[in-house]
Amino acid sequence: MLIDMDYFFVACEEIKRPELKTRPTIVGADPKEGRGRGVVMTCNYVARKFGIHSAIPISQAYKLKPDAEYLPMDYSYYEKKSAEVLSIVREFAGKAEQVSIDEFFIDVSDKVENYEKALEYAKKIKEEINEKANLPCSIGISSTKLVAKMACEKAKPNGIKLVKDEEANAFLAPLPVGQLYGIGKKTEEKLGKMGYKTVGDLAKASMMKLMDEFGSFGIDIHNYANAIDESEVLENYEVKSISREFTFEHDTKKDEHVIKEINKLAKQVGKDIEERKLSFKVVTLKLRYSDFTEHLHSKSIRPTNVAEEIARNAVELYKENADKEKKVRKLGVRASGFTDYKSQKRLF
Numbered sequence: 001m002l003i004d005m006d007y008f009f010v011a012c013e014e015i016k017r018p019e020l021k022t023r024p025t026i027v028g029a030d031p032k033e034g035r036g037r038g039v040v041m042t043c044n045y046v047a048r049k050f051g052i053h054s055a056i057p058i059s060q061a062y063k064l065k066p067d068a069e070y071l072p073m074d075y076s077y078y079e080k081k082s083a084e085v086l087s088i089v090r091e092f093a094g095k096a097e098q099v100s101i102d103e104f105f106i107d108v109s110d111k112v113e114n115y116e117k118a119l120e121y122a123k124k125i126k127e128e129i130n131e132k133a134n135l136p137c138s139i140g141i142s143s144t145k146l147v148a149k150m151a152c153e154k155a156k157p158n159g160i161k162l163v164k165d166e167e168a169n170a171f172l173a174p175l176p177v178g179q180l181y182g183i184g185k186k187t188e189e190k191l192g193k194m195g196y197k198t199v200g201d202l203a204k205a206s207m208m209k210l211m212d213e214f215g216s217f218g219i220d221i222h223n224y225a226n227a228i229d230e231s232e233v234l235e236n237y238e239v240k241s242i243s244r245e246f247t248f249e250h251d252t253k254k255d256e257h258v259i260k261e262i263n264k265l266a267k268q269v270g271k272d273i274e275e276r277k278l279s280f281k282v283v284t285l286k287l288r289y290s291d292f293t294e295h296l297h298s299k300s301i302r303p304t305n306v307a308e309e310i311a312r313n314a315v316e317l318y319k320e321n322a323d324k325e326k327k328v329r330k331l332g333v334r335a336s337g338f339t340d341y342k343s344q345k346r347l348f
């Protein structure tokens with residue numbers, strides 16, 4: 001099962017202020033009356049009615065609904081709620097793997113004997129999360145992580161979707177290739193030019209042709225398209241995150257100074273990661289400004305053990321999110337979402 005929390009950050013805010021439930025509410029960058037930079041991290045379904053969704057520029061959201069509630073990230077509260085949810089799902093699972101702050105794979109194959117029972121079990125889990133953590137979620141159920149993940153997308157919001165093994169190919173076939181896990185914009189475009197519009201087209205494609213175009217990734221996407229994914233639910237590695245911090249002697253606004261230090265920190269984190277043979281899937285940049293406001297910016301990526309990805313993503317987070325009007329006082333670079341890469345499959 002994949003358990004994915006619905007509009008997680010805003011759902012957390014709604015616990016603190018229940019009146020937000022009926023108001024369009026957005027967590028993300030400060031809109032600064034339309035001049036703000038940065039993006040919408042999460043919004044509730046009331047906000048979605050106005051065309052707002054996650055990852056759009058905050059300035060665009062402001063244009064669509066200036067009188068919505070705009071809230072900054074309260075990351076430590078979200079982490080606390082996330083830990084609560086994890087401890088609830090662990091009770092139900094043989095194995096549990098946290099994928100991100102609001103997504104959890106659990107393996108229940110030793111808890112239920114068939115799909116019907118799995119569906120009942122998922123309903124129980126959903127109720128329990130709702131009652132104890134006061135949060136909504138959606139659940140996808142299947143025999144592979146890949147299909148469970150895709151099923152969960154269809155279950156959203158606040159639903160449960162079961163895709164039996166024998167239904168998996170028919171479930172995937174009509175979807176546009178861009179919706180297949182692991183396929184980004186560029187790959188989608190290339191596949192479109194090659195004449196593969198749906199996952200079903202891709203499933204029937206020649207493996208050789210895909211390998212010519214994409215190398216070994218061609219084998220992966222051919223497998224995904226055929227609902228083949230042998231990766232297992234991996235218990236999370238005990239180390240939760242590795243980070244390094246640095247405080248400037250003199251607060252600075254200069255990009256080249258900041259980027260140089262981000263690269264240094266990322267190198268130290270990367271060295272630790274290599275020594276521990278971990279792969280990671282979340283990179284976080286912490287920025288504290290001279291006025292002592294502090295912001296955490298995170299990015300989820302495909303799991304990787306390539307240390308250089310930490311620097312690349314941390315610098316990108318800086319360029320995308322830094323408040324250029326303020327001087328930076330302190331920096332932090334963190335990698336998290338670990339699994340042991342020796343047993344890690346490419347997909348998850």
Ligand SMILES: [Mg+2]
Nearest residue numbers: 004005006102
């Ligand atoms: Mg979610």
